[in-house]
Amino acid sequence: MDVDYIDALERLLLLDEEVMQRRYAIFRQVQTEHQVVYSEKLQRWIFTRYSDAREALRDAHLSSEQLPSVLKQLPSEIRDNLDADNPLLRQANKIMMSRDDPDHARLRLLVNKAFTPRMIELQRPLIERLTRDLLDQMGQQEHPDFIRDVAIPLPIMVIAALIGMPYDSLGQIKQWSDAGADFLGKPTDTIEVFFRMAGAAMEFNAYIRPHLEERRRQPKGDLLSALIAAESQGDKLSEDELIANIYLLLAAGNETTTNLLGNGLYTLLTHPDQLELLRQRPELADSAVEEILRYESPSQITGRHTRQELDIAGQHIGEDQSIMLLLGMANRDPQVFNDPDRFDITRKDNKHIAFGLGPHYCLGAPLARLEAQVILPLIIDRFPSIHLMADYRPHWRKNPTFLGLETLPVDLA
Ligand code: HEM
Structure with a gap:
């Protein structure tokens, strides 16, 4: 029985449809019986509990550097031909999410100077306007699908406007961000995903360089101009650092926010009492969003590596080992959350770790929260009778890291 559950967990992480339905x-079974699991198949240690995931996210002995392990998985004939000064490898080494301090702290400080909570809050009127337009358009569809019609386009339009990329690039932005999200999220298909990501990064370089050049000559009020201008004690972002981290904002922010919006509406529609409560009390939108983040965490997994031998989570782990932190599982830990499988939009003291924690805590959390807080009350108000199609069965996207629905067809009548 015990081994069966570990096998089921591995199958789940390898995206077996059948087990997805009972994730x-x-x-719960694995978490109750095992603090830590070592998966031979995945070659990873898996931390199952909230307290250990929290500790690991804040532990400076654990590394976020991903590139060495990705390169290790490439066939040697490819790896040996990669020039150390290859521009894409150079840029991959500048992505703040996969750097450790002090490089990480420096990059984050500079990006933070431009991507501020104030700049995000200024997007509220734009988000409201775009949401109303997209909801109107969805209302005119013969077969409305919330994912296709609203949850995919909204985050792309918002981030494109914020960065200062024209709307005629939206299709390309989606492709580039999907390639990035696959790269961040699929630990098992590394080679194919690596090359798709490399192709997307090359296209993105060709696209963004002229825009950067233009903003240097003539700054505007957008994030590109603010990132170019960002400075701390005479230090600035280099061209590679700019491109790498603008790409990161696209890749880290689109699929995750799409999933938050889609998982949010799906969960409300499958919990009509909570939907009704939100309709009666729209001021609960903020705590509803926190509960959705906990209950169906859009980003289910993150990872760390050991740089040296280490005692953590009651385990002795050797040097150069990979650790998987199951954020979605931690957010259902009964040791921390009362009745964790109950979806309760009034839940108090909701200390979920859906946005991570510690030095790499999600930089885009205020933006993702704002989009969800705006959209949920608006959709309930605009379509009071909205419900799921009678024959709808959820199909989750094929990415173990990012939990989101392929489609969400809705009946608006
Ligand atoms: C619901 C939506 C989102 C979720 C669930 C989410 C989740 C996360 C998580 C779990 C991390 C930490 C990863 C780690 O410690 O290994 C993270 C980091 C990050 N996220 Fe998000 N994210 C979301 C939306 C966004 C958005 C909209 C943006 C930007 C526009 C963004 C940008 C970033 C960046 C730049 C980092 C790296 C921060 C660092 O390394 O210091 N995210 N996100």
Whole structure:
């Protein structure tokens, strides 16, 4: 029985449809019986509990550097031909999410100077306007699908406007961000995903360089201009650092926010009492969003590596080992959350770790929260009778890291 559950967990992480439907039952069983699991198949240590995931996210002995392990998985004939000064490898080494301090702290400080909570809050009127337009358009569709019609386009339009990229690039932005999200999220298909990501990064370089050049000559009020201008004690972002981290904002922010919006509406529609409560009390939108983040965490997994031998989570782990932190599982830990499988938009003291924690805590959390807080009350108000199609069965996207629905067809009548 015990081994079966670990096998089921591995199958889940390798995206077996059949086990996806009972993911939380599997999580609970593994979490109750094992603090840590070592998966031979995945070659990773898996931390199952909230307290250990929290500790690991804040532990400076654990590394976020991903590139060495990705390169290790490439066939040697490819790896040996990669020039150390290859521009894409150079840029990959500048992405703040996969750097450790002090490089990480420096990059984050500079990006933070431009990508400020104030700049995000200024997007509220734009988000409201775009949401109303997209909801109107969805209302005119013969077969409305919330994912296709609203949850995919909204985050792309918002981030494109914020960065200062024209709307005629939206299709390309989606492709580049999907390639990035696959790269961040699929630990098992590394080679194919690596090359798709490399192709997207090359196209993105060709696209963004002229825009950067133009903003240097003539700054505007957008994020590109603010990132170019960002400075701390005489230090500035280099061209490679700019491109790498603008790409990161696209890749880290689109699929995750799409999933938050889609998982949010799906969960409300499958919990009509909570939907009704939100309709009666729209001021609960903020705590509803926190509960959605906990209950169906859009980003289910993150990872760390050991740089040296280490005692953590009651385990002795050797040097150069990979650790998987199951954020979605941690957010259902009964040691921390009362009745964790109950979806309760009034939940108090909701200390979920859906946006991570510690030095790499999600930089885009205020933006993702704002989009969800705006959209949920608006959709309930605009379509009071909205419900799921009678024959709808959820199909989750094929990415173990990012939990989101392929489609969400809705009946608006
Ligand atoms: C619901 C939506 C989102 C979720 C669930 C989410 C989740 C996360 C998580 C779990 C991390 C930490 C990863 C780690 O420690 O290994 C993270 C980091 C990050 N996120 Fe998000 N994210 C979301 C939206 C966004 C958005 C909209 C943006 C930007 C526009 C963004 C940009 C970033 C960046 C730049 C980092 C790296 C921060 C660092 O390394 O210091 N995210 N995100």
